[in-house]
Amino acid sequence: MSEHNKTMEETIFENAERLFFEKGFALTSTVEIAQASGCNQALVHYYFRTKENLFNTIFEKKFKQFFQYTFDLYTQTEFTFAEKLENLIRSHFNLIVKMPRLPYLIISEFTRAPERLKALREKLGDSLGQMFLALEKELQAEVEAGRVRPISAFDLLISIVSLNITLFVLLPIGTQLLDLDEQKVQQLLEHRREEHVSFVLNSILIQKAP
């Protein structure tokens, strides 16, 4: 239990968050947000002025959160490269499990209004760049040691991200298409998580001849 009862502003914010994530910007109206929060629609505008404003606040919060986590994933150091990579893939996957609609939202909202990207790039700061450089350095050391096939950190990350996000972007469609129940979905996710790990490690690690 939190100290105080939720203020209406918080309630609105949370309902907006939920609805935007469920249905995206265009299909969520301020009327609906108000109804879900048990207040008048004008109140939504009183607190957040515009729908765009409200959405951006929510979106930026989640976006930053996501990339901050992603950054944190790569700061442990007591592992081998292969282990760290394995961790990275699993953690990134697990992170998306917690925010399964974020990839779709990022895609659809930046496709709708690409100009917002530049603003976010600044707000993100260097964290992503730092992580990238750290990975690149270690990766190239492994390549030179002959333990990893030649590949750039850029390519490696794109591939990992592609595998992870597409699964969640296509999951609603796949669930519908294949008539999957909750349990089947769970199984599929666990299976694919390990498949992503295998897929990437098998692809870049050079097997020693026995």
Place this chain on the structure above:
Amino acid sequence: MSEHNKTMEETIFENAERLFFEKGFALTSTVEIAQASGCNQALVHYYFRTKENLFNTIFEKKFKQFFQYTFDLYTQTEFTFAEKLENLIRSHFNLIVKMPRLPYLIISEFTRAPERLKALREKLGDSLGQMFLALEKELQAEVEAGRVRPISAFDLLISIVSLNITLFVLLPIGTQLLDLDEQKVQQLLEHRREEHVSFVLNSILIQKAP
């Protein structure tokens, strides 16, 4: 040159196609389609009755086209498994190059209205299933021969599709974020196409000890 000048119905259809692919269903209005076609907005409704109708006609056409092509990709037989796989990945990639906005449209429109899936599943017929079975059979033969690590056709296809489509879904965002010009985009695509081939083949083929 075609035999006759385009009828207004065709003009409307083509402009609608272009606009829907550029901006998706929600952000394209029948007014805009009419303006682009040089006619009154009522005419769009005269020929196609509703916007939904027009969109579905266009979408189903492209969707079928895409999967028909995909199916055709896997009917050649005079190659080794590795070569066929290589072909499949490259051709699938090249196909998306020709319809780069289709993946995004499939994702966004089925996310918007998932019930349409069932209808399309029937219209697609067996072609996809056939291709799937053919691949599965060959794949498992390779696995048993020890030339390929154990993996299902399902997993393999998901991974290939993930790599290929995410690239195009994220490309508009990436282009904006990294300030890529047309030439850089071209280079990136060619590079990634080959990277996808390497990534998949390295991942599933078992290297012989020298």
Place this chain on the structure above:
DNA sequence: CCCTAATTTAATAGCACTATTAAATTAATC
């Protein structure tokens, strides 16, 4: 209890859009 500020509501202006209708125009046929 009164005053003031914060919160909430009711009402509505105004926009963009889809879809329909009836009328006008063009083309086709006889």
Place this chain on the structure above:
DNA sequence: GATTAATTTAATAGTGCTATTAAATTAGGG
């Protein structure tokens, strides 16, 4: 050239939405 059908337009009903304004209500501090 008159008649009919096909095409196109003008006008508009009707919907659902965002945002604003002014008024009403609630809560807190003196």
